Amino acid sequence: MTMTFRGASVLALAVAGALAAPLAQAQTHSAADTPAAQSQSVAGVVLDDQGRGLPGARVTIVETGAQAVTDRQGYFTFATAPVAGDVTLQVDYIGRETFTQRIAPEERGNAVLVAPGEATIIVTGAIASGTVRALNQQRNADNATNVLSADDVGRFPDPNIAEALQRVVGISIERDQGEGRYINVRGAPAEFSAVAVDGVAVSALDPTTRAVDLDTLPSDIINSLEVTKTLLPSQNADSISGAINVVTRSAFDSRRSRFNASFGGSINQYGGSDVRGSAFASTRFGADRNLGVVVSGSYSRTDRQVDNVESVWDVLTRPEGGEVFGIIENLFKDYDTRRERWAVTGGIEAKPTPESRIYLRGSFARFKDDEFRNRLGIIWEDGELQPGATDTTATFTKARLEKQFRHRVQQNEILTVTAGGEHRLGTALVDYSGSYSTSDQFYPRRNELLFRSSLRPTLSYDYSNPDNPAFSLFRTGEHLQTDRYAFRENTFRNNITNNEEWSARGNIALPVPMGANELELRAGVAWRDRTVVADEERQRDRAAGSAPALTLPQMLSGQPSQNYDYFLGRKINPDLANAYLDAQRSRSPRRMPDSITADYTADEQILAGYVMARADFGATDVIAGVRVERTAFDGAAPTFNDDTGAIGEAAASARYTNVFPNLTIRHAFTENLLLRAALTRGINRPNFVDLVPRVVEETDGNVIVVESGNPELQPTLSNNADLALEYYVEPLGLISIAGFYKDLSDYRYTLTRAGTYRGQDALFTRPENAPDGSLYGFEVAWNQKFTFLPGFLSHFGVFANYTYTEADINVASPYAGRSVFPLPGQSKHTYNASVYFENDTLSARLSYTDRSDYLDEINADVPAMDLYWEGRGQLDFTASAQVTPNFTAFFEAKNLTNSPGVRYFGSRERVYEYERFGYTLFSGIKLNF
Template identity: 50%
Template sequence: MKMNLLMGAAIAPMILAPLAMPAHADVDAVASASTAVAGDVIYGRVTNAAGAPLPGAEVLVRGTSQRAVTNTQGEFTLLTASGAMVLEVNYLGLPSASQTVVTTPGEDANVAIVLGAQSATDVADVIVTGVITDGVARSLNQQKNADGTVNVLSADAIGRYPDPNVAESLQRVQGIAIQRDQGEGRYINVRGAPAAFTAVSVDGVQVPAVDPGTRAVDLDTLPSDIVANIEVSKTLLPSQEADSIAGAVNIKTRSPFDRRRLAISGYAGGSYNDYGGEDVRAGATASNVFANETFGALLSVSYSETNRRPDNVENAWVKEEQNGADVFVLEETLFKDYETKRTRQALTGALEWRPSDDVRAYLRGSFAQFEDDEYRNTLGLIYSDGTLQPGATNTTATYTGARITRQLRHRTQKNDITTLVAGGEKTFANGAVWDASLSWADSEQSYPNRNELLYRSGGTTLSYNTGDHYMPTYSVFSDPAGFYRDPSRFSFRENAFRENTTKQEDVAFKANFELPSQLGGRDVTWKFGAKFNTREINADEQRYRNRAAAASPGTLASMLSDRPSRNYDYDLGFKFDAGKADDYFARVRAASPIRLPDSIAADYSAQEDILAGYAQARFDIGATNVIVGLRVENTKFDGEAAALIDNDGSAPYQMAKVSRDDTEFFPNLTVRHAFSDNLIGRFALTRSISRPEFSEIVPRRIEETDGSDISYEIGNPDLQPALSNNIDLGLEYYFASLGVVSANAFYKDLTDYRYTLKYSEPVTIDGTVYDADFETPINAPEGHLAGLELNLQRKFDFLPGLLSGFGVFANYTWTDAEIKTAQSYGGRDTFSLPGQSDTNYNAALFYEMAGFSARLSYTKRGDYLEEINADDADLDLYVEGREQLDFTASYDFGNGVEVFGEAKNLTDSAGVRYYGVKERTYEYEKFGYNVFLGVRFKL
């Protein structure tokens, strides 16, 4: 950890000097300033003594209402009258300072403000900072001086946690919980809302989802080490897109003007995974400025490989009548033995041109790829193929004539996210700012391999006891040399092949114009803008199946290896030979029968065009900053999917189409009031939208199979977007040394919330009756989401000696939500909000002193509803709350080299889903702990 000696205000609070490089605030920084009508423009930059930019610093002109906030490069812009003025600079963690500046009429001025000179004469005025506290300072200053309710994660703060992707980094923010896949964070739930209620952008470019079934972005595709900072806007301004009921996440990548010299940094390391093999991660960033510091270039790369072998057991439950009463029994149990290799690679780049103070242009791009190559050996106990015997209870049952299956699935999933944006901005002599950008974003998800080979036994007797619902007993394992271990009892059942490719492409143009003026003797900053974006999505699925005896690869024994397969304490026999299976898949895939009709009906294409415009005014009333405005968005949607005329595919199909045109208005009032320099109050009245998933609107039908379980997803072209009227109220107190205590309350009045109902009764599709589960999305006319966020961050610098290195992070979120449906289901018309946990909290204790830093962090979210079962509340599907304990430590040698270690999931917490009550466990999955060691360097 490098130590900076930061001077107090009485010694050398700041140094002002002409800038050799152009310094210019971005649009956000300019928008936060209340400016004079005419005068000279001051372009400034605030850095610390080491030359690092200080984002979120507040710059005031004494005796006026003029105020600016520095952007992520520490830059600000002020329009002032000519002559002498006093600039005051406030930054949490550093002493406040002031300096007289004299401007010449008709000439712009450049100033460099350095907080914390490195010569000290009074030890009492010295503040020692480190990596953790520097990251906290950057985040808190940006949050404190933002117009709306914003949470910020800096790169320094992200690097202090063992979080390999953006989703896991965001779980540390108050009000944010994550949904996991095999132990890794994938989606985020902001303030208890569904993941699709949060829009995600990279450098201001909205990212299309990779999954064809949702608008939620798979954040496990984006590695955390490409990030400069992450901004989570929980209240929106008129200048922001309205499609974020819960909040908007903007991931900012690094800029060559962050350090303004040749800068090279990187890291590398490896780990041990308790439930898998070795993992590796590495990344590097290089940047420089050229041509008298008017041109900058940056390149960043990242790579990681993770091996996962989680233990997983799934149980499917149904109700059966026994002696006139209903009992819950299993219809199948699946023991899934995974061998998974996950790789992430990312590339970001930036070219920036700043020929003068008032002009800048940029080209930024990013590419991220996530690949999940998975072999899954499954032993299935298919009770539903047999006959339930009398005497069954809610925990025990016996079936005769049941079957056992052995299955291998080789699935390769690839997610690609690419963004590219070119833009520029111009500041005029009167302080007006114009900016524009043209962006392109592309997301693609493909499954080049989704191959399955299934063997099935004849009838046998199976029983179970789920008294210990996490570790049930099954009769099949009572004899280690028994039925399931004899390959001769199994015969070829089928092979199945699936290919999926979904591609979303988004092109957008936006422009903003900001104009300072006076109205009624008060300084008012007007801002106007427009945006047009068009998004195309194409989802294509190829599905094949062959049950002919000629398609068999041979006996089960010929396809098995000598590698044992285990799940928890269950001995599953021997694994399939992956090489033999892949050879078989390659050989027979080309000879598979004609494409199944169900996969034709799963294809769809759509185009969504959104034209938006807004106007807002920003003005100050004393210590109160007010933004009022209106945003209007028009959405045009066209989609189509294949509609089968005859379900067996013998007749041709026709295209079913849907077209929609909708205009919505989004009024906005955002108020920030400074009760004192450190006590900030916030209030916002906003309106926002969440458009339906593309797959939900198009009139399509898709079949999903998992072993013998078949279900259908059916689209609803009449589905309406969800709208929310929002009230936010917050109070934040910032400690002058470094820290914050805050409380933020919110209420969202939901209209047309969309939810998915799961039916377990026969359904007629295209004239054919299916005795299978099916899901379809429906609008709920009423709903609400309310909650309270509490947050505490504090460094214990008031303690003596070594104890002053301790500090704490803690946050707690409580939410309450429900939806009211238009009709009753099983006697119910009121439901919990899917994805909403009542409680969610984080706690971390950190220590930083003399180059050493360490953090012990704990996170926990409560149970939440995942699926509503329209037939039976006892079969609603829930996800059990999960806790996790992590530890990180590092030592900085002071020469640019740092060693670090991470220990993740020390609690060995499981992922659990259940039906109705925890005793009816649907899925029990464990991932183990992970220990990572590495080295970082900076040149």
């Protein structure tokens, strides 16, 4: 479909206008035909005995049977209540006994419903408190939604949002140095999941992807995490697998002032320590306490030493004939890292009247990774393969040895600000907001100093045990002859990537008489404008005159460099190396054309409009609607002419309109047995870096990788079918099963091919579209506290889930005889299992999470060289004791299994990367007032 962006604006406004007539007519009908006493609304809040709002409570007007569900702060509204005089409200909430409260006419606009006190609460304890809130929100949601409360998150040793989300059924995580960074929802690539903070879309930090680095956001700033697996027309369509909303705290979560804080520290198995602390305060002002202020802060620091070995495999030709799989390069990496997170959230909210709300909220998070790395390299391919090589053993003459120091600093920042309001005008509900967000990534340092040995020894390896291969080097010790190393090169890189987005939205909802049933019409428009600027500088100097004044032996410290059982020698003194690199950087020549062609700019504007209707047929709720999104993309990348040195620019543009129909059904066989079904459509737009016409050289060790964009890429679309059955177990629990199917078109994948670049062997990667593909599977979950057991056993409970997925993509033409590929990032099996104990003062939880192997990269030429991540299981333990009502001590043990991170080529015996992180033991205290 071809349409100008201005035309799309007119279309969206026309969609809203088309709905305005029936809305206005319905409102006129209501005002003209309904007595004033009958149209008076009923609004209020449902609180527990501590003054905290109860989200997800079902409130029923007994006289009419009309129902409403409380929001995140416990507020509810009935647009009309056709009953004169007193009104009886009934509140149904999982984990508490149902209660009723009589409301006089003067209380209709500001009813305060307080659940009976502790004596009538069915389930007590901190885990129960958080689980109760989450289950009630999930039960009464219109669409398939999973909710994790802050209490739930706090019962696992999960320092960031990614690790917290791995506990949700259907979600697995991708890790960096053992810590969760990206999420995969229902086996889909990380880019298929949109992320928002308080409803504000968060852009990716990394310039190469749309996936959001969730390790930037600490888990202790949240009030809850909401995972929407089936979208509604009112939601942005850019989420094929799941939309994540990080909900921060609100002053209206409680009627009283609140303060809590926590802090603690740890020891790590492989050295280093953690410190972590957070604080939160909120209060409300005014005679009616209708003005609230909230602020929270978080800080964490992790010092860690990580062991890592990388082995680059290839197909080698033996001197005596025939081919074997062999190693062309080994990198032994010894890391010393410090990761720090800062985060602050705040908000001002007001409810000038019981039926109106205005707010200003903001959040800021910063992640800094300061990493020193000593690396020993064996460059086998620079030598000569000797006869007798097998797929696990080989001997090379004239192998090359290298020793490298690297200091890399990465800093991520995410800022979100949103202001808006919600008002009831007659029977219509109007809400609006304007938002601004930035996601910035900086690499102020990517400095490297490389030495190369003049020795060209004969070396051999044995990979009979791929997790602990043997190398003759560590018996003969040629790498320890440091006087034979000479300066080879220095390299410098610094990156700045800025993602900036402005957005605005407005919605109107109006109940319309429909006989004995309820019908709500809703319409809205939304606008988003995102700008991306990626700027990178690269420098390298190999001139002999640029060598440091100190020789390698003079630059070594007294600290040993140990990688597993491999003794790498002594570490390079970071102060001496940094002093040299800082002084040399200004003199190191700019690397052309890489410093030019690595940059790009992009702008993406999305204008959307939707209409939907929600009909309540008693036990069945039906939502039907359509969303239309118009996308305008403009991107550019610099070009460099190797012959003339001229710098130019290549540009690309795209305009397209997509329609997203939606049908969502929620049927209640009983109050606690629900069926959900949905037919939806979603979109994943191409990564900006893939759309712009850029060609850039990357160096991975001694391997040259040439990446190029593809301006002809199309967005990936998915037609989705979902069916779920949920049973909410009394008094506290959930058993559910859900099936899903996603029909993918124009799935975007990246192939790696071998070739030559500037006269050198290289690997080429380029994104392409696959005509079609599919992703399907099912998930089951069981969450229950065993209150039906006698005595001591009644304090135990279980939290478990399992997800099975199958996926494949069909490419346009075969590569090495293959035309069907698995979906990158998709694990066939994902597990979570936890057993917990909790009473009024003590809680403990033993939890295990695991996922099966998944594809990372496709090799177009050699199927046996596809790159996979091995599935990884991890055992954790947490415990806490409430010493006083305001003081709690806690303990966490993370990664007790010391599970490694492993990547391999094609088969598990060809290990590419083997990394261990060790366990962490953390303890601290929490204060709550």
